[in-house]
Amino acid sequence: MSNLVKNQKSILRKLGIEQLNPMQEEAALALSVSDNLVLLSPTGTGKTLAFLLPILEQLDRKLEQVQCLIIVPSRELAIQIEQVAREMGSGLKINAVYGGRHFSKDKMELKHTPAIVVGTPGRVADHLRRSTFSTKRIAHLVLDEFDKSLEVGFEDDMKEIVQALPNLKQRILTSATEGVAVPDFVKLDNPVYVNYLSEGKKTISIKRIISPDKDKLPTLVNALKHLGNQPGIVFCNFKASIDRVSEFLTDNDIPHGCFYGGMEQKDRERALIKFRNGSHQLLLATDLAARGIDVPEIQFIIHYHLPHKLEEFTHRNGRTARMHQTGTAYVLQWKDETLPEFIPESPIEEVSLDTDIELASQWDTLFISGGRKDKISKGDIAGLFFKEGKLQKEQLGVIELKQDCAFVGIQKNVSVKIAERLNNSRLKKKKVRIHKI
Numbered sequence: 001m002s003n004l005v006k007n008q009k010s011i012l013r014k015l016g017i018e019q020l021n022p023m024q025e026e027a028a029l030a031l032s033v034s035d036n037l038v039l040l041s042p043t044g045t046g047k048t049l050a051f052l053l054p055i056l057e058q059l060d061r062k063l064e065q066v067q068c069l070i071i072v073p074s075r076e077l078a079i080q081i082e083q084v085a086r087e088m089g090s091g092l093k094i095n096a097v098y099g100g101r102h103f104s105k106d107k108m109e110l111k112h113t114p115a116i117v118v119g120t121p122g123r124v125a126d127h128l129r130r131s132t133f134s135t136k137r138i139a140h141l142v143l144d145e146f147d148k149s150l151e152v153g154f155e156d157d158m159k160e161i162v163q164a165l166p167n168l169k170q171r172i173l174t175s176a177t178e179g180v181a182v183p184d185f186v187k188l189d190n191p192v193y194v195n196y197l198s199e200g201k202k203t204i205s206i207k208r209i210i211s212p213d214k215d216k217l218p219t220l221v222n223a224l225k226h227l228g229n230q231p232g233i234v235f236c237n238f239k240a241s242i243d244r245v246s247e248f249l250t251d252n253d254i255p256h257g258c259f260y261g262g263m264e265q266k267d268r269e270r271a272l273i274k275f276r277n278g279s280h281q282l283l284l285a286t287d288l289a290a291r292g293i294d295v296p297e298i299q300f301i302i303h304y305h306l307p308h309k310l311e312e313f314t315h316r317n318g319r320t321a322r323m324h325q326t327g328t329a330y331v332l333q334w335k336d337e338t339l340p341e342f343i344p345e346s347p348i349e350e351v352s353l354d355t356d357i358e359l360a361s362q363w364d365t366l367f368i369s370g371g372r373k374d375k376i377s378k379g380d381i382a383g384l385f386f387k388e389g390k391l392q393k394e395q396l397g398v399i400e401l402k403q404d405c406a407f408v409g410i411q412k413n414v415s416v417k418i419a420e421r422l423n424n425s426r427l428k429k430k431k432v433r434i435h436k437i
Contacts, residue, residue, distance in 0.1 A: 008053060011088045015049075023196040024050040031172070036191035038182070039174040043291050043318040045196065047144070047174045048084050055140050055170075056090045059115050065137040069165065070118040071158060073148040073291075075100055075265060076272065080294040081118045081144070086372075092116065097123045100265030107132055121154035121161065128164045139169040145291055146173045147180035159185045176291060176318060177311060204317050205328045207349045209302075214334050217248045219353075220304060223332065224254055224282065228357035230299040231281045233289060235316050237305040242284045245304065249284075255361050256282040259289050270365075270407075270437060277398035277409030278363040290315035302330045310342040363397055364415035368406040369433040376427045381406055384425060389418045407437075 012019065020028070023041050027050040030037050041047050059067050072078050075098040082096035097106045097119035103126070110117075110133055117124070117133065127133065141162070143149065149158055162168075162185050171188055178197050182188050211219035220234070236242050239260040249256050257271035257280045275283050276296055283289065290312065298320040307313045320327025330351065331343060370376045378399045385391045385408070397409025410418060415436055423434045 011053070011056075011090065014089050015084075015087060017049075020049070020053075021046060023047075023194065024053070026194050026196075027051065028054050030192040030194050031170075034190070034192040035170045036188050037172045038188070038191045038193045039172065040178055040194065041174070041176065041196040043176045043315070048081055051142055051144075051172050051174065052081075052085060052088065055116075055142070055172075056088070056092065058140065058170075059092060061092065061115075063115075063137060064113050066113060066115065066117050066133050066135070067137055068116040068140040068142070069124070069135075069138050069161070070116065070142040070144060071121055071124060071146075071149065071161065072118060072144045073120065073152055073154065074288065074293070075120060076268065076293045077144065077291075078118050078120060079269070083294075085116060085118075094118065097127060098265075099123050100268075121149055121157035125157040125160050128161060135165050136167060138165050139167060140172075141165060141168050141170065142172045142174070143186070144174050145176070146182075147175045147177045148291055150180070150183070155183065159183070162186060176315065204320060205326070205349075206317070206343075207328060207330050207351050209330050209332045209351050209353070211332060211334045214336075216304065216332055216334060217245065220245070220302070220332060221249065221252045221254065222353045222356075223302065223330065223351075224249075225356045225359060226351075226353045227300055228355075229281060229359060229361075231275070231278075231296055232298060232300040232302065233283045233285055233295075233316075233319055234302045234304050235285060235287065235290070235307070237286065237307070239286055241305065242286065245284055249282075254282065254359050255280045256284055259283055259285040259293075261286065261288050273400055273407045274365050274437075276400070277365060277407070279361055279365045279409065281361060282359075287312055287316065290319060295319070298327060300328045300330060302332055304332050306331065306333070306337070306340060306343070308340070313340075313342060362412055363409045364412045365437050366408045366410055366415060366419055367433075367435055367437045368408065368427070369404075370427050370430045371402045371404045371406055373403050374428060374430045376401070376406065376430070380427050381408060384422060384427060385410075385418070388425060389422050391418065 024046055027039050031054040039047055055068055078096040078098045082094055085094040093114035094116040095109045095114045099122055209223050239262045242258050242260055246258055257275055259271050274280050301316055301320050317329040378401055381399050385396050395411045395414055400407045419434050419436050424431055
């Protein structure tokens with residue numbers, strides 16, 4: 001492993017962060033006096049950095065063994081934490097393991113043993129059964145969004161994982177939900193609680209949109225045209241419903257992406273990438289998107305289907321008004337539909353849909369068949385588009401770099417021409433394919 005030890009200031013500078021927020025500072029202080037921490041904070045407040053920074057300081061850079069295990073409820077959260085850790089530039093290897101991709105790919109990446117493994121409960125448990133990596137030197141365990149893992153039925157896998165870690169010294173549990181019981185098998189003795197769940201609650205505005213018909217699709221279209229071109233998520237309770245809503249939005253020329261559990265992992269990742277870079281500003285999603293995904297500031301969310309529980313309502317709403325920003329949650333309600341008890345009828349403002357804005361995206365997404373493993377950087381990609389593609393700065397959008405590929409946001413009016421011009425170009429020593437997705 002690299003002997004380069006980077007201090008906290010250099011890591012924050014690399015991430016483009018001036019200083020830690022109060023929650024992150026308090027979490028670091030708590031971990032300096034206790035080995036067991038329960039960190040409660042809303043989605044989007046920086047919990048990943050809050051636990052990664054103290055852990056990185058404690059890892060032995062000369063030890064080529066897994067020393068930290070991070071368990072997460074979703075593939076997207078595993079990918080997100082892996083990305084953040086790599087962007088921190090600590091010199092420590094981290095790998096994400098999760099379902100939806102070949103087990104052999106995991107094994108290949110784990111051959112050069114990482115210091116940190118982050119993964120979903122089912123896939124991590126599978127690795128432990130097959131002894132893919134040793135657990136003897138794992139001293140740090142993070143159960144990120146632990147309540148969600150329990151909720152989606154991973155408790156047996158989580159119990160198996162914890163029991164396979166004989167030398168744990170530190171346990172960190174995070175959640176955006178208060179009052180969730182910690183299972184006995186975690187062995188969380190005398191934890192310190194850092195609770196910031198009361199922060200920022202007043203920044204969310206909840207409003208109602210009334211549909212005159214039981215079929216709320218026409219009203220949804222009117223609502224989206226009223227809200228205009230701003231990033232938002234429409235929540236549905238069932239993946240089958242998403243297909244129906246998606247078809248109706250397509251027929252009405254409303255660009256959007258879809259995100260739910262039954263999709264192929266590649267399609268899920270690309271939906272989020274295109275959402276982040278603005279190729280589409282609307283995401284149709286199940287509650288899978290309520291937590292643990294990396295998306296830009298959301299201006300609004302719409303409850304197309306009413307949630308069944310207060311927790312679902314809270315977490316969906318938490319996708320907007322993140323990090324002390326403002327946002328609006330809209331409840332789309334048929335006029336004869338009764339709201340659940342946890343959603344008050346009054347004093348929620350009723351919205352009049354009196355404007356009609358044409359919805360269109362200014363961005364497309366280009367795929368590049370080369371990534372980190374080819375020693376390609378974001379700077380290399382930007383250089384190619386500026387020098388060879390003759391792009392202006394404002395025409396190049398978000399660049400996302402993966403292990404074996406990259407994705408680039410580019411203005412729609414030049415995307416096809418640039419893809420044709422730069423296809424089969426060389427980045428570093430690799431000839432890459434470039435095409436629109």
